[in-house]
Amino acid sequence: MGTAVATAPPPSQARKLTKFWRDGDQIAHLVTFIFAASVFVVTVWLVYELWIHSAPSRAKFGFGFLTGTTWDPVAVQFGALPFIYGTVLTSLLALLISVPLGVGAAIFLAELAPPALSNACTFLVELLAAVPSVILGLLAIFTLVPIMRQYIEPFLKDTLGSLPLFQGPAYGVGYLTSGIILATMTFPFIISISREALLAVPREQREAALALGATKWESTWQVVVPFAKLGIIGSIFLALARALGETMAVTMVIGNDTGIHTSLLSPGYTIAAIIANEFTEATGDVYLSSLVELGLVLFAVTMVLNGAAQLLIVATTRKGSKRD
Amino acid sequence: MNRTARRNITNNVMLTLTGLCTIVTSSVLFLILGFLVFNGWRSLNLDFFTKLPLSAGEVGGGMANAIVGSFELILVAAVIGIPVGFLGGIYLAEFGGKTFSMLVRYTADLLNGVPSIVIGIFAWTVVVVKMHHFSAWAGGFALSMMMVPIGLRATEQFLRAVPDSLREGSLALGASKTRTILQVVVPAARQGILTGMILGVARIAGETAPLLFTSFNNQYWAKNLDEPTASLPVMIYTHAISPFDDWHRQAWAAGLVLLVLVLLANVACRWVLSRGMAAQRG
Numbered sequence: 001m002g003t004a005v006a007t008a009p010p011p012s013q014a015r016k017l018t019k020f021w022r023d024g025d026q027i028a029h030l031v032t033f034i035f036a037a038s039v040f041v042v043t044v045w046l047v048y049e050l051w052i053h054s055a056p057s058r059a060k061f062g063f064g065f066l067t068g069t070t071w072d073p074v075a076v077q078f079g080a081l082p083f084i085y086g087t088v089l090t091s092l093l094a095l096l097i098s099v100p101l102g103v104g105a106a107i108f109l110a111e112l113a114p115p116a117l118s119n120a121c122t123f124l125v126e127l128l129a130a131v132p133s134v135i136l137g138l139l140a141i142f143t144l145v146p147i148m149r150q151y152i153e154p155f156l157k158d159t160l161g162s163l164p165l166f167q168g169p170a171y172g173v174g175y176l177t178s179g180i181i182l183a184t185m186t187f188p189f190i191i192s193i194s195r196e197a198l199l200a201v202p203r204e205q206r207e208a209a210l211a212l213g214a215t216k217w218e219s220t221w222q223v224v225v226p227f228a229k230l231g232i233i234g235s236i237f238l239a240l241a242r243a244l245g246e247t248m249a250v251t252m253v254i255g256n257d258t259g260i261h262t263s264l265l266s267p268g269y270t271i272a273a274i275i276a277n278e279f280t281e282a283t284g285d286v287y288l289s290s291l292v293e294l295g296l297v298l299f300a301v302t303m304v305l306n307g308a309a310q311l312l313i314v315a316t317t318r319k320g321s322k323r324d
Numbered sequence: 325m326n327r328t329a330r331r332n333i334t335n336n337v338m339l340t341l342t343g344l345c346t347i348v349t350s351s352v353l354f355l356i357l358g359f360l361v362f363n364g365w366r367s368l369n370l371d372f373f374t375k376l377p378l379s380a381g382e383v384g385g386g387m388a389n390a391i392v393g394s395f396e397l398i399l400v401a402a403v404i405g406i407p408v409g410f411l412g413g414i415y416l417a418e419f420g421g422k423t424f425s426m427l428v429r430y431t432a433d434l435l436n437g438v439p440s441i442v443i444g445i446f447a448w449t450v451v452v453v454k455m456h457h458f459s460a461w462a463g464g465f466a467l468s469m470m471m472v473p474i475g476l477r478a479t480e481q482f483l484r485a486v487p488d489s490l491r492e493g494s495l496a497l498g499a500s501k502t503r504t505i506l507q508v509v510v511p512a513a514r515q516g517i518l519t520g521m522i523l524g525v526a527r528i529a530g531e532t533a534p535l536l537f538t539s540f541n542n543q544y545w546a547k548n549l550d551e552p553t554a555s556l557p558v559m560i561y562t563h564a565i566s567p568f569d570d571w572h573r574q575a576w577a578a579g580l581v582l583l584v585l586v587l588l589a590n591v592a593c594r595w596v597l598s599r600g601m602a603a604q605r606g
Binding site: 024 | 342359363427431443450529
């Protein structure tokens with residue numbers, strides 16, 4: 001049959017090789033692949049190193065490490081609870097302040113402010129997120145701590161002193177001061193992401209609510225905000241992850257006390273702060289690996305929160321664009 | 325009071341409150357800047373930039389070694405972090421398959437969210453423990469890990485923004501894919517990638533936690549990158565928590581210098597980016 005197709009003779013090995021090198025596409029693909037893969041490899045390596053270096057502590061204390069309340073390098077007894085407690089408490093205090101403030105500002109910037117003003121304010125807030133945390137710590141030590149000690153903490157004790165939350169001497173440093181500093185570091189995230197989520201809500205939603213006779217606030221609070229709910233919650237998760245892992249500013253104002261206290265005015269400790277303070281001075285395998293294990297706990301918690309936040313934010317942006 | 329009046333009052337009160345929230349949150353930056361300029365300006369002098377720190381309690385001296393040290397650390401971080409971010413970003417935008425790219429993107433986001441103190445522990449385990457001493461290498465390595473995710477995502481994002489017609493035009497003229505990327509796509513996205521990298525540098529310039537047990541600190545000049553190295557953020561930290569007034573003064577000065585540099589870099593980058601976007605739309 002005459003179905004013979006004219007085919008070029010197969011190129012010689014040498015020609016193939018020259019072409020391969022001249023174009024360089026394979027090489028470029030491989031080189032860039034290696035660099036992209038290195039990001040993945042390094043992240044896995046990080047988890048591996050944390051796991052390996054925390055082995056002595058994990059072997060000695062097991063899960064009791066997470067619930068132990070003594071931190072005694074001399075007796076080689078290490079428990080993480082005071083630090084977990086301090087980390088969670090300061091982060092929750094931070095959210096208590098930054099969530100209403102941040103969501104409120106995001107609503108104003110997305111719904112009420114003219115675009116130019118909205119962009120300018122968002123710009124200022126995002127610049128705030130770029131301020132190094134050690135500088136916020138510096139400010140906190142010399143301005144916030146004295147104000148807390150002389151005015152705010154005595155005032156809280158006078159008015160709410162009967163509650164166990166506001167007892168003990170006013171040191172100026174402690175859980176509450178750390179919470180306030182963390183709030184200023186977290187609200188930029190909440191504002192910037194929540195604003196995006198609110199802006200992604202389709203116009204028709206607002207118009208429909210207003211046409212039904214809702215006031216501006218009712219349309220915003222009962223229609224727009226629920227629509228952007230996932231994105232806002234995502235921003236709060238991100239803020240929480242940032243607050244939990246924040247080191248320098250908190251280390252400077254937390255007060256370094258390894259006890260567990262109910263009073264918000266009391267000095268305490270956080271995971272990041274004890275690592276920062278004791279890592280270079282730690283002697284002995286168990287001491288050092290206990291600090292590494294604290295790092296591992298911190299890593300695990302922030303990773304879960306970050307992952308959840310990413311999913312929520314992706315979910316809202318999808319929802320917004322689907323209905324557009 | 326009837327229902328409508330109550331609803332209107334609620335409306336006005338709540339909207340005013342959101343406005344207050346905005347005023348409070350937007351003014352924090354000015355508050356910070358104001359305090360630093362007020363306290364830092366009085367403390368800044370020529371000695372700060374040219375002299376070494378004096379021992380505790382003595383009045384005078386400067387932070388020349390920390391300024392140079394910070395630049396060294398940033399340089400090491402940039403030499404490691406920029407190529408990884410740039411080439412990795414090219415892979416994601418130009419070569420990558422679906423699944424693996426997703427994985428890399430996801431881990432980059434994870435890495436971006438790892439607390440900086442944990443990055444410090446990692447750099448300590450893989451560099452300091454192996455070399456048996458603190459060094460600028462270890463500090464630079466830790467910082468580079470914080471820079472990579474930013475550079476990677478910026479590179480990918482701006483390469484993707486380059487229209488496909490440019491790529492097709494170049495390929496149709498017979499250029500190989502590599503050549504297309506290097507001579508057409510990357511130059512078109514140059515500005516965005518560059519600003520992304522500068523934002524990455526600005527982020528690591530103020531990082532303190534990863535340096536505490538990697539580059540450590542040094543009261544003197546580090547002879548080379550293999551020695552403990554002073555840096556501005558760590559100096560601010562140690563000076564601020566010390567009990568000496570003159571050290572506090574120096575901490576304010578260092579804080580002002582660092583903040584001004586970081587904010588300038590950020591403002592410049594955002595300005596360039598917003599102009600670029602306006603040009604693209606127009």
